[in-house]
Amino acid sequence: MLDEVEKIRRVIGGAIAAAAAQADLEALRVDALGRKGRLTELMKGLGRLPPEQRRQAGATLNALKDELTAAIEARAKALAASELTRRLDAERVDVTLPVRPQPEGRIHPISQTIDEMVAIFGEMGFKVAEGPDIEDDFHNFTALNIPPEHPARQSHDTFYLAGDGAAAPKLLRTHTSPVQIRTMKAEKPPIRIIVPGRTYRVDYDATHSPNFHQVEGLVVDTTTHMGHLKGCLVEFVRAFFDVADLPVRFRPSYFPFTEPSAEMDIGCSRAGGELKLGAGGDWLEILGCGMVHPKVLANCGIDPAEYQGFAFGMGIERAAMLKYGIPDLRTFYEADLRWLKHYGFLPLEMPSMVGGLAR
Ligand code: PHE
Numbered sequence: 001m002l003d004e005v006e007k008i009r010r011v012i013g014g015a016i017a018a019a020a021a022q023a024d025l026e027a028l029r030v031d032a033l034g035r036k037g038r039l040t041e042l043m044k045g046l047g048r049l050p051p052e053q054r055r056q057a058g059a060t061l062n063a064l065k066d067e068l069t070a071a072i073e074a075r076a077k078a079l080a081a082s083e084l085t086r087r088l089d090a091e092r093v094d095v096t097l098p099v100r101p102q103p104e105g106r107i108h109p110i111s112q113t114i115d116e117m118v119a120i121f122g123e124m125g126f127k128v129a130e131g132p133d134i135e136d137d138f139h140n141f142t143a144l145n146i147p148p149e150h151p152a153r154q155s156h157d158t159f160y161l162a163g164d165g166a167a168a169p170k171l172l173r174t175h176t177s178p179v180q181i182r183t184m185k186a187e188k189p190p191i192r193i194i195v196p197g198r199t200y201r202v203d204y205d206a207t208h209s210p211n212f213h214q215v216e217g218l219v220v221d222t223t224t225h226m227g228h229l230k231g232c233l234v235e236f237v238r239a240f241f242d243v244a245d246l247p248v249r250f251r252p253s254y255f256p257f258t259e260p261s262a263e264m265d266i267g268c269s270r271a272g273g274e275l276k277l278g279a280g281g282d283w284l285e286i287l288g289c290g291m292v293h294p295k296v297l298a299n300c301g302i303d304p305a306e307y308q309g310f311a312f313g314m315g316i317e318r319a320a321m322l323k324y325g326i327p328d329l330r331t332f333y334e335a336d337l338r339w340l341k342h343y344g345f346l347p348l349e350m351p352s353m354v355g356g357l358a359r
Contacts, residue, residue, distance in 0.1 A: 193216075345358055
């Protein structure tokens, strides 16, 4: 038996000292001390020994049992400690590093301006709606009270797509107003949406691009009136341009889909050839607006005797140029990385009314 004890001490003891994982240790424990373990079997045999040998042998076996148990415990502790060290090493964080490296990319001023407009109108309870760039005559013109042969169609310089000759050709939407129609046909009032998106007109010079962007606004409810339109838009321009007392004026205008219609100007000064927004005696046109024409409501299945609404539309590039002092419209589309580095915005600075818009 003593041979066997020595063997267990050597083999199992050695394996415990060399164990690389907790699972190996457990296997060794079962092998020696488990219900059918090698040491356990020896202990079971003690009863068969004469009493005087039994005491001696029992003490030897117990000592080995204590020895192996202690060795397993010690090895388990050592393994846990080295595992912790390994993880601490692997997951080391240098808290003295700057928060993040500066990202290379920039948010384009058009995207930034849309995000800012969405943040401001979102705070006022507007939802964002969208519609297709490729429109049909009905949504872009007819439903907006611009019937065939209406002179307003000429001013829109429309891109028409090649048709099949049978149906009226599709077109690239000339404004975001067709989304008014799509929304009013699909939803019941109260409606409160803004629609940022791409628009197209056959026009190209220093101040016109064949593809540009607009944001449309539409509110329809039972009591909506011109006062709501003014309050909403005055609030908007003051938040957007971050000028609390920005002067605003409304000039009578004409759009077939609004009645009455107006254009909104914001105050500025051009003293010394430099454009500055704010009180200064001069004016800049910023958007078109008006009360939704009763015929437009009716075209969408909304009863004009029960509902009324206001709408507005504004050019996003123009608003961005005025706010950020970007002098040339064409640079928006040139994909010039140096321009984007200069006029673009950091991706982590998402505009919000609580977190702040860009200045
Ligand atoms: N759709 C008009 C344009 O493109 C702008 C507008 C929208 C005017 C809504 C009034 C109401 O010029």
